Each structure stands twice: as C-alpha cells, then as structure tokens.
Amino acid sequence: MVVLLFGAPGSGKGTQSRFISERRKIPAISTGDMLRAECRAETELGLTARTVLASGGLVDDELVNALVVKRLSKRDCRQGFILDGYPRTVPQAIFLDGFLKRSGLPHPTVIHLDVPIAVLVSRLSSRRQCSSCDRVYNLLYRPPVKGGICDHDGHKLFQRNDDSEEVVRQRLEGYQNLCGPLLRYYSGPHYHRIDGQCAPQQISEQVKKLILADAKDKPRKPVRRATPLVPYPAPSTEIS
Template identity: 40%
Template sequence: MRELNLILFGPPGAGKGTQAARLQDDFRLPYVATGDILRAAVKDGTELGRAAKAYMDAGDLVPDELVIDLIVERISADDSRDGFILDGFPRNRAQADALGEAFDRLGRRITAVLLIDVPDDDLVRRITGRRVSAKTGRPYHVETDPPKHEGRCDIDGSRLIQRDDDRPDVVRKRLEVYHRETEPLISYYDDKGLLRRVDGTRSPTEVHDHIRAVLATLRLEEDL
C-alpha cells in the first residue's frame, strides 16, 4: 500500500480524537483536523488564513471551497506524502463530492473511511458525564474516571464543572444534526467500497486493535 489516506468518521463523542492519536503513533501520519488547520492558517497569516479570517470576523461560515483548499495545502506538505488522517470533514454529501474531486486532481485516493460507530444513548452518557477543572481544565468522567472527592479536582481541589457543549440538551442537538446531515455519508462511502465499521462501544485499546486489523487486511488485499 503506497499511501495510507484515512478519513475518521463518526458521531460526536465516538472517540475519533483518541484513535487519531494512536494511529499517529503507529504510522507517523499527520492528523489533519479541519478546525486545527483553520486556526493555524489564521494564526500564521497565510493567504488562505487571511481569507478564512475575513469570513470568521464577519460571523460567517468559512466556505467549503476554502476549507478544501486548506486541506489540499496541508496534505500536499512533505510529511503527508505517505498518507494522512483526516477528521472533521466532510460533513455532508456536497462536501464529500468536492473533496473527492480535489483528491482526484491531486492524483490521490482515499484508502478507507473508518466509521467509529456508537449508539446515541452511549454517546449521551459518555459526553454528559464529562467534567473539567474550572481552574486547569483537567478532565474527569463521573463514571469512568471520577475524582477522589466528588465535584473537586484531585490536583488542586478546584471545582469541577460541566462545559456547555456537554449538557444533555446540547448533546442531543448535536446528534440530531449529525444524523440529518452527516450520517447519509455512511451509505455514500459504503457504495464506493471505502467504508469500514468499527465498534466504538469497546475500550479504546480494543477499538485501536480493530482498526489495526482492518488496515492490515487492506494491505493484504492490495498486495494480492
């Protein structure tokens, strides 16, 4: 397999960031998170960054075409020659079509779209259970990683809070948007033979092992 070009896909709270970090360690591939590269371009004052900042300062969404240009710029860097891990894009059919056309122009192809699948009830419990230190931001979880003393950080005793994005009503709203706008991409990529499903309800290590097995199988199939 000449390149390993991966798209991480799944609902909010599925654990994409955790798995991206492990895949980075495994394969030394850059993690292309659209939010990160957008902020970096604005901070660095690049031509694309200045264009994006103009939209952001006006309170407008950055157009898909500009986001794709940023992705293309990032995956054209030297450290992306052997592949990349893309997260946060595409989020709908139009974006997926435009991204595919951009990859075609580059002469590159998607190796696999890794769907980390988790039921809504599990996601709500996972996300709404998050707590962070009001002082340092250190994360906890009321079920899986609780503090020694309820409501207080183990390190400095500061109060633990629930971020606004982690409130049940906000989480349900984010999931509704995902199901309406992004979930149709499951069949889109499945029809192209690119989708690989991973059970995201398992432990992070088990999810990682499953992804490694999927990628190993893809390598074997390509070598046949």
C-alpha cells in the first residue's frame, strides 16, 4: 500500500508515520530527511540541493522528483511505502501518479491530519530546548520536572527563534497555502481527513481502520515502458 501523509508541522505526522510503518511493514520516507542525507553524502543531487537551499530558494520539483524516484526504486519499496513531505506541489503529485502507475503500485491512500492553526501555534510555541544537550521539551505534553531547567543536565531551557509564535504562525500559513491545491487534487474516495486534535491513540485507531480497509485494494498491473525512467540528474552514489 502507498500512503501519503499530509499535516502541518506539529500535527503528529511523525507518530502516525511510525505506526503505519510498523503495522504494514513498509518504509516511512521523509523527503526532508532524504535531502539532508544527500547533502551529507555530497552526491550530485545533494550538492545541487545545497546550492539551491543556500541561496534561500526552494528545491525545484524536478530535483525532488528525482530524489524520490531514486528512493522508491529500492527493493524495500516494492510492497509500498509511506511518504511524508512529498508531494508538495500539484506537478509533483502528477509525477508521482505516473510513477505509481508505471510501477504497478496502487493508488495512494491520502491521510490528512487536520489541526486548526491556533492549536498548532500553541503546540509549537510551547517547545523549549536545552541550551547544553539540545533535548526538546514541550510545556504542554512533556514539561521538565523543574520549570525552565533541563531534567538531564540542569542547564537552562530556551525557546528557539523559529518556535516563536509569530514565526510559527507564518510557517503554518505558508504550509496551508501550499497544501490547499494538493488536497483538492487528491479529493475523492482515497482522501481521508482525520481530526488531528484527538489523542494520538485515537488517531492511530482511525488510521488502523483506514489502512486495513485500503489493504483490500488490488494492486495495478505494471505498465511496460520502452525506455527506463532515469532520474534527473543521474545519481552518482547510492545512499542507503
């Protein structure tokens, strides 16, 4: 099965991604993690991405598509996968559709963890980090034993600039603007909105029902192509 997880930062996507991955024994793939890995491994792709990111730009569709195809072509993805952070744009979604059809993979199950912006703002702006060991706390869910002090080493906690309410709000609005057209693109029987304000266990329960229902879908037959799909730019080194 192929799952696309949509949800703003702070919506609890990471938890559900791990949950589905364990239940269905399929890899959870985060494009953010992949981009960082490519940058670290200094592949041609990674170096191009790094240049784009350093200049403050967004990594373009072609580059992200290439990265995703490279990962999805690996053996562990043959039975399906979970994508987190991709597609981000409608052209990426169209590209992914083509890839799934050619690979004989099923239509993606779209799971949207929907949480109101006001709730996300309060969740994200409640994060605090230790100034010494980088441990992250949340005043709402995982507060330190002693206010403002790291449980681990007793150093002071601080709020990162990008967790300030104003920055968080801007980031979330940017995410929503980007996500709107995508959710419209995926509207239909495979789209499932889940109220992300429920407790994580309740959300997992709903997700479990969805992935069990969708498991009954028959896989499509692969479409034969005259030329193999070559990612652009051609990958230089494999990362595992």
